Amino acid sequence: MQDFGAAFGTAFSLVLSGDPELLAIVGLSLYVTLTAVLIACLIGLPMGAALAVTRFPGRGVVVAFVNALMGLPPVVVGLLVYMMLSNAGPLGPLKLLYTPTAMIIAQAVLVTPIVVALTCQLIGDLDSEYRDQMRAMRLSFRETVATLLWDARLALPVVVLAGLGRAIAEVGAVMIVGGNIAHVTRVMTTTIALETSKGNLALALGLGIVLIGIAVIINLAAQTLRASAARAAYA
Amino acid sequence: MLFDPRHAKSHSVGLTLNGLVFRAGGRPLLDGLTAQMSAHAKTVVLGPNGAGKSLTLRAIQGLIDCDEGEVAFLRGETAAAPISALHKREGGVGIVFQKPVLFRRTVRANLIHALKAAGIDRSERDMRATILLRMAGLEPIAERSARVLSGGEQQKLSIVRALAASPSVLLLDEPTASLDPRATHDIENLIVKARSEGVKIVLVTHDLGQAKRLADEVLFIHQGRATELTVAADFFAKPRSPEARAYLDGELLL
Numbered sequence: 001m002q003d004f005g006a007a008f009g010t011a012f013s014l015v016l017s018g019d020p021e022l023l024a025i026v027g028l029s030l031y032v033t034l035t036a037v038l039i040a041c042l043i044g045l046p047m048g049a050a051l052a053v054t055r056f057p058g059r060g061v062v063v064a065f066v067n068a069l070m071g072l073p074p075v076v077v078g079l080l081v082y083m084m085l086s087n088a089g090p091l092g093p094l095k096l097l098y099t100p101t102a103m104i105i106a107q108a109v110l111v112t113p114i115v116v117a118l119t120c121q122l123i124g125d126l127d128s129e130y131r132d133q134m135r136a137m138r139l140s141f142r143e144t145v146a147t148l149l150w151d152a153r154l155a156l157p158v159v160v161l162a163g164l165g166r167a168i169a170e171v172g173a174v175m176i177v178g179g180n181i182a183h184v185t186r187v188m189t190t191t192i193a194l195e196t197s198k199g200n201l202a203l204a205l206g207l208g209i210v211l212i213g214i215a216v217i218i219n220l221a222a223q224t225l226r227a228s229a230a231r232a233a234y235a
Numbered sequence: 236m237l238f239d240p241r242h243a244k245s246h247s248v249g250l251t252l253n254g255l256v257f258r259a260g261g262r263p264l265l266d267g268l269t270a271q272m273s274a275h276a277k278t279v280v281l282g283p284n285g286a287g288k289s290l291t292l293r294a295i296q297g298l299i300d301c302d303e304g305e306v307a308f309l310r311g312e313t314a315a316a317p318i319s320a321l322h323k324r325e326g327g328v329g330i331v332f333q334k335p336v337l338f339r340r341t342v343r344a345n346l347i348h349a350l351k352a353a354g355i356d357r358s359e360r361d362m363r364a365t366i367l368l369r370m371a372g373l374e375p376i377a378e379r380s381a382r383v384l385s386g387g388e389q390q391k392l393s394i395v396r397a398l399a400a401s402p403s404v405l406l407l408d409e410p411t412a413s414l415d416p417r418a419t420h421d422i423e424n425l426i427v428k429a430r431s432e433g434v435k436i437v438l439v440t441h442d443l444g445q446a447k448r449l450a451d452e453v454l455f456i457h458q459g460r461a462t463e464l465t466v467a468a469d470f471f472a473k474p475r476s477p478e479a480r481a482y483l484d485g486e487l488l489l
Contacts, residue, residue: 129336130336132332133332133336135297136298136328137349150340151339
């Protein structure tokens with residue numbers, strides 16, 4: 001119990017002192033996750049909106065499949081991306097394995113289905129409200145998708161934040177494709193796993209505190225955004 | 236000036252509904268509806284609930300595909316053409332629903348969006364939005380979110396948004412239902428103004444006072460069929476069909 005208290009004390013002092021190693025790990029985590037979520041949004045937002053407004057045979061199966069992909073185990077994603085990027089894989093010549101880029105790819109693969117599925121749900125609800133009006137205005141497919149995405153702009157950050165939460169907290173995928181190499185591919189979650197196994201609880205806890213802090217900030221941001229949207233009655 | 240002068244209507248548009256049949260669940264909701272609406276009249280559509288009035292508007296707008304029949308339009312002396320030829324950007328068919336569907340943006344942005352969708356050049360959109368705002372008396376609240384407006388303001392915005400594309404035909408589905416007399420008066424003025432610009436008006440209403448104020452001709456629909464299409468004064472003085480007589484007498488029609 002004493003160790004536990006001491007670990008917390010050391011962890012807080014690490015965070016408050018701005019320990020360079022800790023800051024580097026946090027910085028790389030944010031870089032990898034934010035880039036992955038950005039890519040996932042660039043692909044997933046229009047794709048989700050398009051899926052919401054398109055009607056074709058087998059659409060229900062596609063939506064069910066995308067929803068199922070939301071629960072993709074990170075280690076499986078890590079394994080698949082590893083196989084793609086390893087020397088024997090189709091993308092082997094790019095030499096991306098054990099680089100932050102590989103971690104970005106893995107997290108983007110993990111988060112894109114979440115963005116697609118949640119966007120599809122959100123835009124689908126809005127589409128059922130707007131459908132007749134947009135058809136009456138003879139909007140093209142592109143205009144329809146753009147209108148829906150724009151009008152959902154204050155609700156879509158919640159989708160982005162869901163993806164962000166998933167990406168920043170996962171450990172399996174980045175561990176496999178990044179290799180947890182110090183100063184190269186070591187991020188918060190992989191460091192926590194490693195340091196815990198080594199018994200260095202202070203650094204692990206310090207990173208845990210930062211991770212929880214980021215999660216709280218993300219959720220506060222989402223809450224504030226929704227409240228201000230409701231106040232402006234745009235929602 | 237309400238519309239782009241380049242798109243001023245030289246000839247108003249008449250509408251021909253030819254044997255429209257629309258079935259749902261095996262039941263015909265439109266059952267061979269046939270009518271010829273004059274190009275130079277505000278046509279008011281009357282009939283009991285469930286008669287098929289709103290469906291008729293939706294068929295004209297192309298929001299439903301009829302199982303049988305067709306909607307055609309006539310302009311001047313030219314031969315009738317399928318309504319789909321009119322479903323274009325400018326000069327097409329506008330519709331105003333009973334419950335306005337406004338986008339989650341400001342009043343002005345709603346109009347700019349409609350003007351953009353209608354293919355209006357970017358440089359003209361602001362000017363034309365201002366004209367439409369002024370016409371509806373919405374200029375002072377142009378920067379307010381459309382969704383916080385009163386019911387009357389929302390419906391006025393909905394009408395001028397439909398007019399943004401300079402339509403040849405404006406369909407209105409009970410636009411003043413549940414609105415107060417002042418808002419109703421403003422909306423009726425907008426409808427009259429649109430008609431004076433050459434827009435063919437087809438208005439569904441249950442408000443007989445409004446029908447008397449606005450109608451040049453009345454189309455009465457009962458059980459998916461047009462039972463009569465008559466000059467308004469004649470309709471209200473002496474309706475020809477027993478269904479219309481019963482409706483005007485306040486008798487329930489099933």
